[in-house]
Amino acid sequence: MASFSIQTRTLANGEARFKATVTVKKNGSIIHREAKTFKRKELARTWGKNKTSELEEFGIKQYKTTSIGQLLDQFIGDRNLWDNTGRTKQYVIKMLRDCNIANIESDKLKTNDLIEHCNLRKSVGTKPQTIYHDIAYLRSVMKKSLPVFNIKSSPEIFDEAVPILIDMRLIGKSNKRTRRPTENELDKLREGLLERQSFRPNGKGRIPFVDILEFSILTCMRIGEVCSLRWGDLNKIHKTIIVRDRKDPRKKEGNHMIMPLLGGAFDIIQKQPSNNERIFPYNSRSVTVGFQRVRNNLGITDLRYHDLRREGASRLFEKGYSIEEVAQVTGHRNLNILWGNHPKK
Template identity: 70%
Template sequence: MASFSVETRKLASGELRFKATVIVKKSGKIIHRESKTFRKKALAQTFGKKRVNELEENGVRSTKAVSLGELIDMFMLEADLWNNTGRTKRYVIQMLRDCNIATVKTDELKTSDLITHCKERRSAGAGPATIYHDIAYLRSIMKKAKPVWNIEANYAVFEEAVPILIDMKLVGKSQKRTRRPTENEIDRLKEGLEKRMAYRPNGPTRIPFVDILEFSILTCMRIGEVCALRWEDLNEDNKTVMVRDRKDPRKKEGNHMLVPLLGGSFDIIKRQAQNSDRIFPYNAKSVTAGFQRVRNQLGIEDLRYHDLRREGASRLFEKGYSIEEVAQVTGHRNLNILWQVYTQLFPHKLHNKNLA
């Protein structure tokens, strides 16, 4: 039995798109699924009704290939895949669905198509590292086409295309940041954030920006981790807190980690009001936005909130903590990343080694 549904999606630009999804079930199982996106809801409904009638009349014909857009739709509709996809990857995949490359057939994808897509993204302002994510995630979806949906897909094209895209500098890995705020910049930021807090002394969403900034440095936590901390996960006797679902590229959930509250971070927690289940019950985006506004007003250039995490790790190294001990605070599984931070701080220590 064939049926269709229409889903409304909102693009980053605010425009609406309407995706018609047609499915055919047999004995309670889906044996065919296809979808197409339109700018108008009426067109999506017309397509759905037409395809339902065609499938009811002619039956399901085996499909050897589909458009990349249809393959992306299948990926998003496959709960076991989509529900285990990270937020950043989801955003990129949804963006790809609305790119010109989505019209290319899965078995006809060529290196020239990928080059064209990368050039279009570059002209729209995307950098090589951002475009690299497009290619990596598209490759990941294409790899699943045959085993999951029995769809023919030219997955091998990426073996040829990626080195060429790198040579053309259309894609590339992100540059490692080494930016640390100076002591003067941190003092100015605190002063500016205190002034910002004074504007809403009695507001219900008054954010303790200075406390959160200091806490972020002392604990090396991401702002999302800070704003997700729960009172129930605080161990006052051991001065530790459980960070739930800590970011790990190899595992999306269940990465709970017990983190020691060093320096004055425990005292910062203790002076927060316990009127919520969260210690810092604020929207992480609002905290970042306030930081960015003050930073821009002060004319502090090229400083991101995430740089505070590196600042915290650097301070721990400067206090004499080992790489393994710092990793216990930062949550890094790959110690090579912390090794790079360490060697940039102390290259002069190589002179202390006895080469004799």
């Protein structure tokens, strides 16, 4: 039977320390004991609960350990994990594989190791918002190490480290973007994109950049969602369409939503040839690259394709739609996020 207790002691400088001790008894005798000290009581309690649950589930045994680099290799090599990992997370994990932190044993990671890693990244000009991804994705991998690979690691160290890294301004979340294209910029983009799509007026693979641009603003869809729309999901009577697998941090698949096609969005769909299962049967990356090249040639700075989604939501608010109504279009389940686009915020 595993249990834990917490003892408090006060240092000479008056600061408190909390020692969590986990014990396992059998027939009234202690057969296993381990302890760890924390600066905050809630961290000690969390570690004690996790360690107790771990011992109850897996029993007392010697788990194998490995370097963090080898743990990352195992994660990369597991197709069930890697194939369902986003592109940004894959890039960060591969990058971490070549950092000094990869040489540390998986169960020996300490807060000062994370501080050193962040300082090294900062010294070469990496921004705190980017370094935040290093910490978040490394933590994600380490949380899976024991149940998936039977490798002992120390994901609980992040509970202590993250607040310290934030206080030291070594990591931080990205500032909320407020960039909206001006009407002049949109006019220039339309002209530039029309010229680009005219290079191959009858050629195979011709992308209707202007239609996709307008459609993206009207529907507030991500470009990946636009390029995944199917004719079979279009309801011509009600002028709605099913958007499959909308982005949701809680679920990767199955987030299908019916959304209204407002403004001229339905008319833009009707203009597209119906000789393919998808309405816009193009690679989303090709669309984004084409947009970026035209934008750069026009000298338009700090404008991303994703900003069109924000532009669309802002326009809906300006037309008088409520937050709940706009959420039906954007797909936001957390309505608080939409306040960032609300002109009355």
